[in-house]
Amino acid sequence: MTTPPESAVQSPIASKATRFARTRATTMSLVSPLSAEDCQVQSMPTASPVKWHLAHTTWFFETFVLGRDPAYRAFRPEFKDLFNSYYVSIGEAWSRPRRGLVTRPSLAEVMEYRAHVDAALEKHVALGGVDDEERALEMWTIELGLAHEEQHQELLLADVKHLLAQNPLFPAYAPALPSAFGAAPKPRWHSFAGGLVEIGHSGPGFAFDNETPRHKVHLEPFALASRPATNEDWLAFVEDKGYARPELWLSEGFEVVRTQGWRAPLYWIEREGRWHEFTLSGLRPLDPTAPVCHVSGFEADAFARWNYARLPTEAEWEHAAQSLPVRGRFADTRRLHPERAPAGDDGLVQMFGDVWEWTSSDYAPYPRFRPWAGDLAEYNGKFMCNQRVLRGGSCATPSGHVRASYRNFFALDTRWQFTGVRLARDAQ
Amino acid sequence: MTTPPESAVQSPIASKATRFARTRATTMSLVSPLSAEDCQVQSMPTASPVKWHLAHTTWFFETFVLGRDPAYRAFRPEFKDLFNSYYVSIGEAWSRPRRGLVTRPSLAEVMEYRAHVDAALEKHVALGGVDDEERALEMWTIELGLAHEEQHQELLLADVKHLLAQNPLFPAYAPALPSAFGAAPKPRWHSFAGGLVEIGHSGPGFAFDNETPRHKVHLEPFALASRPATNEDWLAFVEDKGYARPELWLSEGFEVVRTQGWRAPLYWIEREGRWHEFTLSGLRPLDPTAPVCHVSGFEADAFARWNYARLPTEAEWEHAAQSLPVRGRFADTRRLHPERAPAGDDGLVQMFGDVWEWTSSDYAPYPRFRPWAGDLAEYNGKFMCNQRVLRGGSCATPSGHVRASYRNFFALDTRWQFTGVRLARDAQ
Amino acid sequence: MTTPPESAVQSPIASKATRFARTRATTMSLVSPLSAEDCQVQSMPTASPVKWHLAHTTWFFETFVLGRDPAYRAFRPEFKDLFNSYYVSIGEAWSRPRRGLVTRPSLAEVMEYRAHVDAALEKHVALGGVDDEERALEMWTIELGLAHEEQHQELLLADVKHLLAQNPLFPAYAPALPSAFGAAPKPRWHSFAGGLVEIGHSGPGFAFDNETPRHKVHLEPFALASRPATNEDWLAFVEDKGYARPELWLSEGFEVVRTQGWRAPLYWIEREGRWHEFTLSGLRPLDPTAPVCHVSGFEADAFARWNYARLPTEAEWEHAAQSLPVRGRFADTRRLHPERAPAGDDGLVQMFGDVWEWTSSDYAPYPRFRPWAGDLAEYNGKFMCNQRVLRGGSCATPSGHVRASYRNFFALDTRWQFTGVRLARDAQ
């Protein structure tokens, strides 16, 4: 078990207070277009109600920061189990698929809960001083709590989108998007020589335990596509009967296609012979130039095979991304939908933002991985099976949240996240 | 197919307007203790969100009354399918188990929908005149719409109770109930000679099609218990291991007991060795004197067998009830929970109100039954299989809604309605 | 609880021995076209392996007759639970859906088991004497055991048919049937005046407890079709899109149609635009003149509604059948498939044999019904819910097994039994 990295200790207190306030306010702003009803409903067992996200991110600070302060009085003691997600060391979490049944506390009460915890936490931060280990750990835990809240900001958007997509009236969460589309740049291959490289996080700056330790990996020469595949690229796959040809698919993937009746990405909807797309701004004609989004890992894999290509490994992806600036279309653009690649850039584009990129790598511990100490050991490690790693962040990821070493992970059949695909291939 | 009974034609217009306003207002009053979140959630596939009840009862008037008026403009045309329950002749109803996913329209919009339809309907009623068949049919349909709304008032209460019972904090919908309990009168047997009797509705006054036609039935001599079984009676069954003795149960019933893990009525909760009961007023110690409530037909049947008795047939029940006044504890008492039988009454008590009484009769068409004409043929007839008849109304039934010939019906494993049991036996 | 009816006491011993030998031999002859593999497999949870039928019918005699004799030594004590069907008073029966997993004992061992029990039972029968109550009960129990074995003979045929129908090669159990078809007589209506009639078994002769007691029922005037509906009749229903019109169906029935994808009776198979039928003699072109077979109660009900008719109640059916001889095509014809109605008969034809006829009556206890005493109370009574009564026997029923008062029963969605439909309607 590890102690928090030194880096966290050094972040200046003042900026932490600001960053805390800003992150919490961002969450509130995401909720502003939603009614109490919108915030209540859980549209499937793997999604959560918005109200739950609001409460759970608050619970996280209450439990792991304030809970260590004997002087702190819990807002309501019964929230300890009610808004626990999965920390068995903390207590018995309320059943996940039944989160949507809890209509009380109301949204308004949850907002009070947020305010209560915010006030208490701000006092803690204002105390200043990082002179002892206990205090350093607290500051690091707040940093973690902010990264955690950012993760839930993205989950919240994906869950809201899924909820509204269940509604036959296709309501909008955000202002309308443009409906005139230009042309996407042609993709090109960028080659990398491989060899014995290093990936994983090290050095200053916050990172999750699953990004560590930095370690050596041997890579054969490979190439990456300059941009993610677009809706137009995907349409060619659909029209070539890609969803009906088992030879393109992993066996388990084709079984899912068959039993779920998949014939296009999630949220593609055919209306009078033309494809539309449900976005957080409602239904609109499919933008052929935007990166394809809401495809599962199974679809990404089959699409790659159909292209006589493959998905990148996470090591290939990170090796290629390490030297790039972390710039791209994130949630702060407020478009909440992927868009056309910029023209005129010779290098790899859209590595960060727009869509999460499926890799071929199973989500597994890095060599010599150690989970965080104590209760937070449960944060990542216990999910390291039957999932695939995704990289780079999306249009729904908060700006500043991801980095080259960042590992997101979902099961291969997941489609409701903002997930796309960048092709890779072997090189000489 | 039948035309509406003459009776409906004769109900005075003025009282219809009043009754309409009062019934609609009652529904609104039932909703007043609930938040938008409470009104949104569907706690199981066979329950409906309160918001849906509010909209569907409105849809019923809009579709079957206003919809026949070419001058009427629908509030929102897309509600035609969205709030249809099961009328395939009207259109394709929105999937029942997915009602809770529709967060938009909001509760506020549904309230506007109610107001819009109320205003239009009041104008129709005020027009007066029952001078033609078309107009008479309209008046009858309004009467039906009110009876329909009353049915949904009770369903709404059962659904809210089920929803709140899913919440680990056991919130209350209604003010606290008393927690001091007296003693219930001892039950006695009342005998009936039987012979060729008549049951079913005839004559003036509204009735559902499933109560008709009045017809002859031959009954052997029988006896009914003077009052429904109480919680105390049921406790003896529980303590005699009634839930663990397959020989007491229908085979299918015991399979449900086993797979669902039933060991007491729904909403009985053991806390530190004592039985409590979840009520619409929250959790409280079990009242031993009140009629047992929230038992399935399977449990009622096993309990009767354990008592060396049986459930009454619906013909026996109706024959016994025909001569009694329709008086009892209905929803207008605002207790919303069954209570102890009155002392000092020599006859059958609590035949009406308190708890619906399971009969041994399958829900089947009466001889020469004809469903209503047109779209309303779907109201009752298509549900006549795999359900049992219940009689007498409950503490959640609107006062004035039931009568001796009234037939309620649910599957044998249903427990979330306000259902209890009155014993019967053969007599000489 | 009742003692066995006097009638059983009076059946002459000699004929009992003969009847026992003949019935047991008939079972063996039914198995002769089957391999050990055919006898092993359980094709669905509600079917049983043939080997199980062979063992269970033997177990019945061993348990209820020989088991009362202290001198009898069980063939293998572990069969007591292994071949118990559902008698909880006897012990814990082996899980029904897992019967097909028991490959040992082998078919050969089960045959030895049969021989062992046959020998012991023949000795018991040969003892003669019915002079005391104990002995009379034993003779009656043997009679019951034979009726029980006959029931399993029919179940065995239905289960074998279902098993072979799962095989993509469509193998045959019996010799080929003719494939030239004549014409079925036109159906006519036969009217009955109704009134206060009596149904149910009384008097000498074996009957199941569920056929008793004889009791009064009041019937309105009604009419029955002279013959069951034919495949040709049903084809008209199919071609009129009967399976796609929800207004013809019980709501629950149409849900089954939709989720199961029903579009014709079970075992109808379309090949190159023509309907075929899987029979125990393999696949052959559909015989338009034969009674339609392997339809569920839901289908029967919808078909009747499409005909502006209804299904008979069981009381109507029995009242009409009481005066008819119990003659018809039973399993002893060895055709094991229903056939065209005889021409030139003015009355009701095919009331017995060919196909079981669905009634509209739920399977319920008759007034004052008492199950048999002791362990055998479980024979019938505990299944009296969520099933419908069928009458008259089929081409797979042993000759001599049924009578006018005989009640068969299955759930409304059952199709693998030899079930058809005779229409009824109200009369003046």
Add this chain to the structure above:
Amino acid sequence: MTTPPESAVQSPIASKATRFARTRATTMSLVSPLSAEDCQVQSMPTASPVKWHLAHTTWFFETFVLGRDPAYRAFRPEFKDLFNSYYVSIGEAWSRPRRGLVTRPSLAEVMEYRAHVDAALEKHVALGGVDDEERALEMWTIELGLAHEEQHQELLLADVKHLLAQNPLFPAYAPALPSAFGAAPKPRWHSFAGGLVEIGHSGPGFAFDNETPRHKVHLEPFALASRPATNEDWLAFVEDKGYARPELWLSEGFEVVRTQGWRAPLYWIEREGRWHEFTLSGLRPLDPTAPVCHVSGFEADAFARWNYARLPTEAEWEHAAQSLPVRGRFADTRRLHPERAPAGDDGLVQMFGDVWEWTSSDYAPYPRFRPWAGDLAEYNGKFMCNQRVLRGGSCATPSGHVRASYRNFFALDTRWQFTGVRLARDAQ
């Protein structure tokens, strides 16, 4: 896509004929203790009937070898789909979970099918000559067919064991095993320096495509336990409540524990307070000294964590195994159950045979992996997701079948294979 490796071309014809005859005879000998019933039943969807294994291995030779010979006449053309496992390029395989329903062809007919194909294949082999590419491919395909048949020999044993374990009488397939147990040697750690190593198959000798190509992997220093964990080791885990402590488990693994009610390895059975084990020789007291067997990957992972250790990666395992002779207890010992490690051996023992060893490696394509060409591309590649690699073979694996580079793979919740666990840990 690749052509067959040159190695296959060089295997001498004579030995191929012998090896073919011997492998096919071994399969027959495995079936000899089984009845036709035993060979018919499919005890769960992921198991197959023995009869199916017999037919499918034959189908493999018929399809991929004889099917290329225009002169060959298929035994029965309808077997092409019936005994196809999962090759969509060949045709539509008969539904996997319904394999057990096919009682015809009988076992005897399948034996004829085997003889027919054996005779035809022996003729092909005898033709001699590997002088052209076509012929070389054929010889290689026969080699593959033999490796394929060996895989099914092990599956057959695991499936038979599972089937017999469903039988409440616990019948035996093989002669009794000893029931006196000595003591297992203490485990020690063996360290490896790691660095840039190579794994994967290359050079002469048959290997599956998934073992190729040989490639570089970077390993940190690590250590392996000298022997697999024993039942005694596992008992300590059980007694320390290992199955009730979620912190030891992958989250998904603990969910399986909870929903499946796991509390010990599959086939451990508690009788009167003592643990027994179901073996192919029937039920016997648990051998504390034998390697634990029939544990899932989830259990292996939790057990390792409880030991403050981890599972080896497949690269670690292969690196350690590369220098060892492929010796161990395989199926030719006829014990069909793992046994105590040999004493007095200083090195790694039982790396081959006894039990398959779970690794922490997801089953994924090696860098630059190419599936075999044509139809056989489906052999391995399409299963490369949501499975873990196992190494080393078991007591049910045919001798000669595995090698250091051999990759077996199953989902993490699989328990019916002969699977155990060897611990690993990081080293300096």
